[in-house]
Amino acid sequence: MKMADSKKSVKYRAAEALKTALHQVSQIKLKSIEFDSPRPDLKVDILAYVDVHGKNHTLVCKVGSSSQPEHVRVALKELQALEFSEEATPVVIAPYFSEESEALCRESKAGFLDLEGNAQLELGEVFIRKRCLAPERSRSVSSETGRDGEEQLAASRFGPNQVAAPPRAQELRA
DSSP states (O other): HHHHHHHHHHHHHHHHHHHHHHTOOTTEEEEEESSSSSSSOOOSSEEEEEEEEEEEEEEEEEOOSSSOOHHHHHHHHHTTTOOOOOOOEEEEESSSSOHHHHHHHHHOOOEETTTTEEEEEEEEEEEEEEEOOOGGGGBBOTTTTOBHHHHHHHHHHTTTTTOOOOHHHHHHHH
């Protein structure tokens, strides 16, 4: 039961991340999102129906709980086994994509989206490429110090009570 609830939670988080990415582009109108496939032979987790410049388009999504390249390969093979119309885009959604996992998706001509906010989706004439500077997990609050990851990184470089000073003119010349 807990496993099923966990998988549903990941699907809902994935759907929210997908909605967020799509709503950031004014030319894309989200019509609906369906969980699980309408047909038993179509093994997908999310189907998103959108309007792009007046043309219907479908995002066929596999949601994974792992971003490991071997898991991404499996998801891509499952998506490749399905027959798509021209108006459909296969998409893999996972918690975070490494550069290797992103490359696997690009090679397979599949879109990707992660729960950190990174995305690459091609919807007909619209191409979305979104890159976050730092994964959210590095900004998560530490239970030990109560400071976020970026503050911890700065504190580890300069000491807990030091502030980074601007470089001196002589340091700039070096």
